[in-house]
Amino acid sequence: MLEGGLIGCGFFAINQLHGWREVEGAGISAICDQDERRLAEVGDAFGIQARYTDAAQMLAAESLDFVDIATTVSSHRPLVELAASERMHVICQKPLADSLDDARAMVRAVERTGKVFMVHENFRWQAAIRAVIRVVREGTIGTPFFCRASFRSGYDVYSGQPYLAEDERFIIQDLGIHVLDITRALMGDVARLSATTQRINQNIKGEDVATILLSHDSGATSIVDCSYASRRKVETFPETLLEIDGELGSLRLDAGYQLSIQSAGTEQRSNVEPPLLGWAERPWHNIQESVVAIQQDFASCIAEGRQPETSGEDNLGTLALVEAAYISAREGRTVILSEL
Numbered sequence: 274m275l276e277g278g279l280i281g282c283g284f285f286a287i288n289q290l291h292g293w294r295e296v297e298g299a300g301i302s303a304i305c306d307q308d309e310r311r312l313a314e315v316g317d318a319f320g321i322q323a324r325y326t327d328a329a330q331m332l333a334a335e336s337l338d339f340v341d342i343a344t345t346v347s348s349h350r351p352l353v354e355l356a357a358s359e360r361m362h363v364i365c366q367k368p369l370a371d372s373l374d375d376a377r378a379m380v381r382a383v384e385r386t387g388k389v390f391m392v393h394e395n396f397r398w399q400a401a402i403r404a405v406i407r408v409v410r411e412g413t414i415g416t417p418f419f420c421r422a423s424f425r426s427g428y429d430v431y432s433g434q435p436y437l438a439e440d441e442r443f444i445i446q447d448l449g450i451h452v453l454d455i456t457r458a459l460m461g462d463v464a465r466l467s468a469t470t471q472r473i474n475q476n477i478k479g480e481d482v483a484t485i486l487l488s489h490d491s492g493a494t495s496i497v498d499c500s501y502a503s504r505r506k507v508e509t510f511p512e513t514l515l516e517i518d519g520e521l522g523s524l525r526l527d528a529g530y531q532l533s534i535q536s537a538g539t540e541q542r543s544n545v546e547p548p549l550l551g552w553a554e555r556p557w558h559n560i561q562e563s564v565v566a567i568q569q570d571f572a573s574c575i576a577e578g579r580q581p582e583t584s585g586e587d588n589l590g591t592l593a594l595v596e597a598a599y600i601s602a603r604e605g606r607t608v609i610l611s612e613l
């Protein structure tokens with residue numbers, strides 16, 4: 274049984290702690306948060322006695338195999354480097370870093386230890402997204418030449434995550450990062466992109482709408498569009514809707530987790546909604562179920578000595594798209610990814 278230490282006991286870590294209870298072969302035996310009240314509440318709720326306000330002390334005192342970093346972005350680099358210095362396997366929340374330079378340094382630091390380094394890029398692990406990835410990779414619709422990945426919502430994310438209203442960078446770095454990652458998983462790496470951003474809600478500091486046009490290395494085109502300013506029924510938070518056209522057919526992942534695949538003159542429809550786990554609640558169940566999936570894959574990677582699909586190295590490609598989108602929107606130009 275692999276023993277892990279969780280750093281950061283905030284809003285999202287609760288899902289991760291529930292998730293670890295469902296993972297085979299790994300669990301959390303120690304927790305850390307600088308906030309003593311959070312530490313006590315979470316320790317009591319999950320029955321974890323080993324509690325620390327300092328991550329270095331936790332790593333020194335406990336005999337751990339891995340760390341799970343669930344803090345916000347500014348602390349990711351020092352915590353990943355600390356974990357690497359103690360030769361731990363690491364899973365770290367997205368966004369991995371504020372800059373590509375930091376992210377590259379983090380990837381190199383863990384790489385030198387030979388340990389597993391996963392980014393908690395869980396949208397790619399959602400049941401509905403996995404179903405679409407399988408269809409595309411099996412070749413059912415042939416080589417894809419167009420993808421639209423769309424996340425449009427008016428859901429109040431600020432009450433659970435107040436820092437989202439304070440950051441200069443909002444929707445691309447927080448949410449668009451997932452949608453860009455899904456698009457990379459489906460359509461491959463990107464040669465160039467252009468983006469626009471808008472701030473509709475004047476009570477927040479960053480952009481709450483982003484529209485990004487991507488040209489892939491393969492010659493395919495994608496549109497990634499994200500909004501937290503869309504007032505509409507049906508409210509689809511937190512679903513990513515997809516339309517993909519391939520040379521042999523097409524597919525759509527529509528609201529309500531409805532998947533339809535058209536190829537060879539036939540149409541196949543299915544409901545790919547994830548199960549509602551015992552501790553989960555709508556509408557978050559989609560994200561919550563993907564936490565179990567990604568954490569299980571992390572544990573399996575350690576057991577099998579392989580790097581995950583959503584490794585630190587792989588995530589550099591997604592972070593580059595985030596960076597490129599901000600540059601493009603700010604400077605009003607197409608950004609070539611090899612510039613970064």
Ligand code: NAD
Pocket residue numbers: 280281282283284285286305306307308311326328343344345346348352366367368393394395396433434447560
């Ligand atoms: P939060 O602010 O609620 O919690 C972060 C916690 O980390 C706080 O309790 C804080 O005291 C603690 N902390 C910060 N620095 C620390 C340090 N150096 N040592 C120990 N504790 C420290 O934040 P959150 O909403 O839980 O978000 C955490 C991360 O999860 C963010 O990166 C966010 O983007 C990500 N997130 C991911 C998803 C997803 O679906 N993957 C969803 C929501 C949030």
Ligand code: 89Y
Pocket residue numbers: 430434447448451511
């Ligand atoms: O922080 C975000 C994430 O990663 O998924 C949804 C979210 O909680 C709000 O945008």
